[in-house]
Amino acid sequence: MKTFNQQDLLWALPLSLAAGAGLASLQPGAWLIGWLGFSFLFLLSIFLLTSFTRRAGGGKALAWMVSLAFLLRLAGGVTTYLALPILGHAGDEEQGAGFTYTDAYRRDAQAWDLAGSERPILDAFNSRFAYDQYGGLLAFSAFIYRYLSPDAHRVLLLVLISALLGALGVPFLWRAASLQWDERTALAAGWVFALYPESVLLGGVAMREPYLLAFSAFCLWGFVDWNINREKKSLIWLALGIAGMLLVSPSVALVTLLILGGWLYFTSERGRFPWWAALALGIVFVAGLFLLSSALDRGNSGGGGPLGVIQNFIREAFKWNSYKIERESGWVQKLFEEMPGWMKMPFVMIYGILQPVLPAILIAPTEVIWKVIGILRAAGWYALLPALILSFAAGSGAGAESKRKLILWLSAVVWGWVLFTALRGGGDQWDNPRYRTILFMWQAILAGLVWVWWREMRNPWVGRVLAMEIIFVVIFAQWYANRYLHVGFQLPFAGMVALILGAWVLILGWGIWRDRMTRQRLSV
Numbered sequence: 001m002k003t004f005n006q007q008d009l010l011w012a013l014p015l016s017l018a019a020g021a022g023l024a025s026l027q028p029g030a031w032l033i034g035w036l037g038f039s040f041l042f043l044l045s046i047f048l049l050t051s052f053t054r055r056a057g058g059g060k061a062l063a064w065m066v067s068l069a070f071l072l073r074l075a076g077g078v079t080t081y082l083a084l085p086i087l088g089h090a091g092d093e094e095q096g097a098g099f100t101y102t103d104a105y106r107r108d109a110q111a112w113d114l115a116g117s118e119r120p121i122l123d124a125f126n127s128r129f130a131y132d133q134y135g136g137l138l139a140f141s142a143f144i145y146r147y148l149s150p151d152a153h154r155v156l157l158l159v160l161i162s163a164l165l166g167a168l169g170v171p172f173l174w175r176a177a178s179l180q181w182d183e184r185t186a187l188a189a190g191w192v193f194a195l196y197p198e199s200v201l202l203g204g205v206a207m208r209e210p211y212l213l214a215f216s217a218f219c220l221w222g223f224v225d226w227n228i229n230r231e232k233k234s235l236i237w238l239a240l241g242i243a244g245m246l247l248v249s250p251s252v253a254l255v256t257l258l259i260l261g262g263w264l265y266f267t268s269e270r271g272r273f274p275w276w277a278a279l280a281l282g283i284v285f286v287a288g289l290f291l292l293s294s295a296l297d298r299g300n301s302g303g304g305g306p307l308g309v310i311q312n313f314i315r316e317a318f319k320w321n322s323y324k325i326e327r328e329s330g331w332v333q334k335l336f337e338e339m340p341g342w343m344k345m346p347f348v349m350i351y352g353i354l355q356p357v358l359p360a361i362l363i364a365p366t367e368v369i370w371k372v373i374g375i376l377r378a379a380g381w382y383a384l385l386p387a388l389i390l391s392f393a394a395g396s397g398a399g400a401e402s403k404r405k406l407i408l409w410l411s412a413v414v415w416g417w418v419l420f421t422a423l424r425g426g427g428d429q430w431d432n433p434r435y436r437t438i439l440f441m442w443q444a445i446l447a448g449l450v451w452v453w454w455r456e457m458r459n460p461w462v463g464r465v466l467a468m469e470i471i472f473v474v475i476f477a478q479w480y481a482n483r484y485l486h487v488g489f490q491l492p493f494a495g496m497v498a499l500i501l502g503a504w505v506l507i508l509g510w511g512i513w514r515d516r517m518t519r520q521r522l523s524v
Helices: 004-026 031-056 058-086 102-113 121-125 136-147 154-179 185-193 199-201 209-229 232-248 250-267 275-297 305-328 330-338 339-354 358-363 368-396 401-425 431-437 438-455 460-487 492-521
Strands: none
Touching: 031 058, 031 136, 031 154, 058 154, 058 185, 058 199, 058 368, 102 121, 102 136, 102 492, 121 136, 136 154, 136 460, 136 492, 154 185, 154 199, 154 438, 185 438, 199 209, 199 368, 199 431, 209 232, 209 250, 209 275, 209 305, 209 438, 232 250, 232 401, 250 401, 275 358, 339 401, 358 368, 358 460, 368 401, 368 438, 401 431, 401 438
């Protein structure tokens, strides 16, 4: 199959030069140096995206998917970079520099300092650079600045690379999903992966998430092709993905190994899989565990050995986020004072799952740019959430035992991660969804499977779950409208929760009764 050929240069090269000229004009420094750097990265992006899209064999649908994924991330990154200094919060340092995330702003500043110094790039893994806990992304950013932008700080170079990586995972995901399941699932999962607002936002900034999503897609394709076709060459992609994760975020490598190990176990005959695969997974898992604990220990987490360091870090993170939620919200602080101690952690977890809260961003006053970004992020999560809830139902009705076990395993891991990040990030409407998006590829796969299952089965519980979510949004929105705009009657928070839960119980009860009547009628 043709990938990228000389004929493609007739359109790719002029397009890259023109796009490079446009971005170079938006950045400081010598225009010629900026033009060459941006043009090189644009040409590299077109080459990689075109080659892997054609190799995946998805046709025009996949080509549109990949193109939109890349353009949305790049356009979003450039727009926020230009608009935040004007439309963002006045006096905010990172927004004044065009950054949506504080972590990205601080890491970028350190990368520029390292690039302009005499120190080797590998110094990024030194404990003095606290803003990149693991060092890999900082080293890569400094490398780009040092060799593609030595004369000026061109932030959009890293935005362009993030957009590339955010889109590069799409053809790998499509190829793996179509091989493991079918093209309908691949198409649905691919569109979710390409257009999900949180992923688009993160794909337009210099954060680790677009890198991790690309590495996750590499792992998925390598594993699926090896597992089904026994293509040993595919293990190269699996190894490349794991290696990239270990450099950027070892914890994600550990979770990915857990997912793939469970996949192999539940789909193998009698739950067995090759000893050498278990040995390889175990070695990489232990190595990742030591890398993770070493990185966390840079923050003085303490503890005895790798597991002690990780345990202390998680415990302190939970404590900090509970305190942060209570401190930043008056009504949460009031609730914490009234509720028993054992209820605080479940409350933090549920509050975290609901972030970013759609009713809040619809009502709460803020700058226009943050209003638009907030509504898109929240609407995307509230559209995805019913699919994740229904993934257990889709898995239970999947048919073949191995297929059913696989979907249920993926659902359990995804929800385990959602709950963990809800506790880890608490009610933070930025860190919590960002942590959750690290495993977004697996969420997109479940969404694709649920979409195909619904189209085939027309299960009535899809409508019922959606109705429950709509009730929650409407009632909670009224509570926020009264709080901020003094619209309508004032409903106590406990009364609002009771009203929502009561409506949910009625929907659940009616749904169970309706299903029972349907089964009895069919059995006659």
